[in-house]
Amino acid sequence: MEKVLTKNIRDNREPMTIGEYEQAGGWEAYKKALHEMKPTEVAGLVKEAGLRGRGGAGFPTGVKWSFMPRFEENPEKRPAHVYLVVNADEMEPGTFKDRLLMEGDPHQLIEAMAIASYAIGADIAYVFIRGEYTECQRKLQRAIDEAMEAGYLGQDILGTGFNLKMYLHMSAGRYICGEESALLSALEGRRAVPRHKPPFPAASGLFGQPTTVNNVETICNVPHIVKNGAEWYKSLGLHKDGGTKIFGASGHVARPGLVELPLGTKLSDLLDHFGGVRGGRKLKALLPGGGSTPLLTDEHLNTPMDYEGVGAVGSRLGTGTMVVIDDQTPIVGVLKNLEHFYAQESCGWCTPCRDGLPWVERILTNLEAGHGKPGDIELLDLHVKLLGPGKTFCAHAPGAMGPLESGLKYFRDELAALIPPEADTLDLTQPANAASNN
Amino acid sequence: MKLSQTEIEAIQHEMTLYEDPGAATIEALKIVQEHRGWVSDESLEAAAAVVGVTPTQMEAVATFYNLIFRQPVGRHVIMICDSISCYLTGYEEILAYLKKTLGIEFGQTTPDNRFTLLPICCLGNCDNGPAMRINTDYHGRLTPDKVDAILAEYP
Numbered sequence A: 001m002e003k004v005l006t007k008n009i010r011d012n013r014e015p016m017t018i019g020e021y022e023q024a025g026g027w028e029a030y031k032k033a034l035h036e037m038k039p040t041e042v043a044g045l046v047k048e049a050g051l052r053g054r055g056g057a058g059f060p061t062g063v064k065w066s067f068m069p070r071f072e073e074n075p076e077k078r079p080a081h082v083y084l085v086v087n088a089d090e091m092e093p094g095t096f097k098d099r100l101l102m103e104g105d106p107h108q109l110i111e112a113m114a115i116a117s118y119a120i121g122a123d124i125a126y127v128f129i130r131g132e133y134t135e136c137q138r139k140l141q142r143a144i145d146e147a148m149e150a151g152y153l154g155q156d157i158l159g160t161g162f163n164l165k166m167y168l169h170m171s172a173g174r175y176i177c178g179e180e181s182a183l184l185s186a187l188e189g190r191r192a193v194p195r196h197k198p199p200f201p202a203a204s205g206l207f208g209q210p211t212t213v214n215n216v217e218t219i220c221n222v223p224h225i226v227k228n229g230a231e232w233y234k235s236l237g238l239h240k241d242g243g244t245k246i247f248g249a250s251g252h253v254a255r256p257g258l259v260e261l262p263l264g265t266k267l268s269d270l271l272d273h274f275g276g277v278r279g280g281r282k283l284k285a286l287l288p289g290g291g292s293t294p295l296l297t298d299e300h301l302n303t304p305m306d307y308e309g310v311g312a313v314g315s316r317l318g319t320g321t322m323v324v325i326d327d328q329t330p331i332v333g334v335l336k337n338l339e340h341f342y343a344q345e346s347c348g349w350c351t352p353c354r355d356g357l358p359w360v361e362r363i364l365t366n367l368e369a370g371h372g373k374p375g376d377i378e379l380l381d382l383h384v385k386l387l388g389p390g391k392t393f394c395a396h397a398p399g400a401m402g403p404l405e406s407g408l409k410y411f412r413d414e415l416a417a418l419i420p421p422e423a424d425t426l427d428l429t430q431p432a433n434a435a436s437n438n
Numbered sequence B: 001m002k003l004s005q006t007e008i009e010a011i012q013h014e015m016t017l018y019e020d021p022g023a024a025t026i027e028a029l030k031i032v033q034e035h036r037g038w039v040s041d042e043s044l045e046a047a048a049a050v051v052g053v054t055p056t057q058m059e060a061v062a063t064f065y066n067l068i069f070r071q072p073v074g075r076h077v078i079m080i081c082d083s084i085s086c087y088l089t090g091y092e093e094i095l096a097y098l099k100k101t102l103g104i105e106f107g108q109t110t111p112d113n114r115f116t117l118l119p120i121c122c123l124g125n126c127d128n129g130p131a132m133r134i135n136t137d138y139h140g141r142l143t144p145d146k147v148d149a150i151l152a153e154y155p
């Protein structure tokens, strides 16, 4: 298969110098965009290519860009700044793909950001990087400095009148920073609490200015689309969505890691690529794209792994990095671990999420410890409803309910069997002993 | 209390990277922590004065983010990933071993001030689980033997 996003990445992730990157065809797409295309043409091309967001939600990137206000016709109306913000928070449990792109080929991201900024009319671009990714910081800063020196960033770039500054922001932790409106709050130096939408960031984003937020991998596709066209891009996919994807596997697989493959690759082929379930065991379930994607089981092995394909079987492609669970693993521990994460990472802004998630964790903790009570399963069902889409201020709590709802669907009997037969004689007025897992 | 000239200059530089200089609040806390290991009440107030926000605003931010330490930590901070892929590959065994070897629980520092032990969400090192981070270094595919060798690298 033709490698697109990872073609420059060496096994040891030592990045190219900017000279090597140029030799490999780097910065050509940027020159093409700046010299031969209008910003709206670049945005139109990305829309035509059907690129979808790799940050988890799969929203069409070109459509998102089309929401940005345009000031080419009336430059006097241009606000002080227009922003591109790249989301490199990557804290979704089981996700480690953006790190590869930043460590392995930082120039690709910088060029991609420069083209995307041109397309949406941004004059300042930030990369919002999770605090632990200091290696990414070091390599990206170097790539920015080299791009500055080469004249690809700065004022009146390549004599076209286009201006662009680029900065890195190192985060200080918390999963909620990855939610795009919370990310903007964090970037403004405040608590990372999500914002009401509307207004969407395109209307009022960073410091109240027009802003687009995109994931690292999403943006990295842009130079290739500009260079090779929309038809080429669409033809890379094997099912309904075009392009390639960095897929990953961790947990109980024989050879955990990352690989770039066409979108729409069959789930069973993907699993085979990672050596299948380790230790000769059988597949119990998997999270197809990070902690908040509903579980799939061995009945889904024929699923084409793209947004449409995974959506059709009741889950989401998410970040495309799957977590594999073998048949020796009790599902209750898996769910408890996930819900502990979501309970801890709730920003605390809205009550259903702040109070509901710890309750879910406590029920699962009790079930695991053999202290379940009649009605616990139904109580979990109720939480799935009460914390579902539209019931909370942001998508954090609905995301947390993804694995829980699917766990209740596929492993209901296993969970119910954890309630001891004598449980209905327990004194329910006594608070349960909830030991969290740390 | 005053911050050092190096700290002040680093914070002032960060303030130039944003439309609103107050946005450098998080960077200011990180800079102070880099120089002092943690953020005391006094250094928090001093940093707030440089950025031009109130100490209350600074504190609201400091207590939100888990990588800002509002209590002293040891010379080396161990953060062990407790998220799903590491859980599946043996996190609990490694955590038990660390607690036993160091004689401390989460949130505590060894009496010789050498190590502080903290839990952390998915480190983006899932293909190398169980994983941990010491200071800024990643360590993966941990076994008890490997943990012994790794700890020895941090005097």
Ligand SMILES: Cc1cc2nc3c(=O)[nH]c(=O)nc-3n(C[C@H](O)[C@H](O)[C@H](O)COP(=O)(O)O)c2cc1C
Residues within 6 Å of the ligand: A052, A053, A054, A055, A056, A057, A058, A059, A061, A087, A088, A089, A090, A091, A092, A175, A176, A177, A178, A179, A180, A181, A213, A214, A215, A216, A218, A219, A394, A395, A396, A399
């Ligand atoms: C709780 C939560 C955490 C998120 N974390 C991330 C993240 O770490 N990285 C990311 O790219 N998107 C994350 N997202 C999705 C973003 O809100 C947003 O949809 C995405 O950055 C848009 O980029 P894309 O359209 O290119 O995918 C998260 C969403 C939620 C609700």
Ligand code: SF4
Residues within 6 Å of the ligand: A176, A194, A345, A346, A347, A348, A349, A350, A351, A353, A354, A392, A393, A394, A395, A396, A397
């Ligand atoms: S759903 Fe959770 S994370 Fe989102 S705003 Fe409400 S409390 Fe915060």
Ligand code: FES
Residues within 6 Å of the ligand: A093, A094, A095, B081, B082, B083, B084, B085, B086, B087, B121, B122, B123, B124, B125, B126, B129, B131
């Ligand atoms: S789950 Fe431990 S590093 Fe990702």
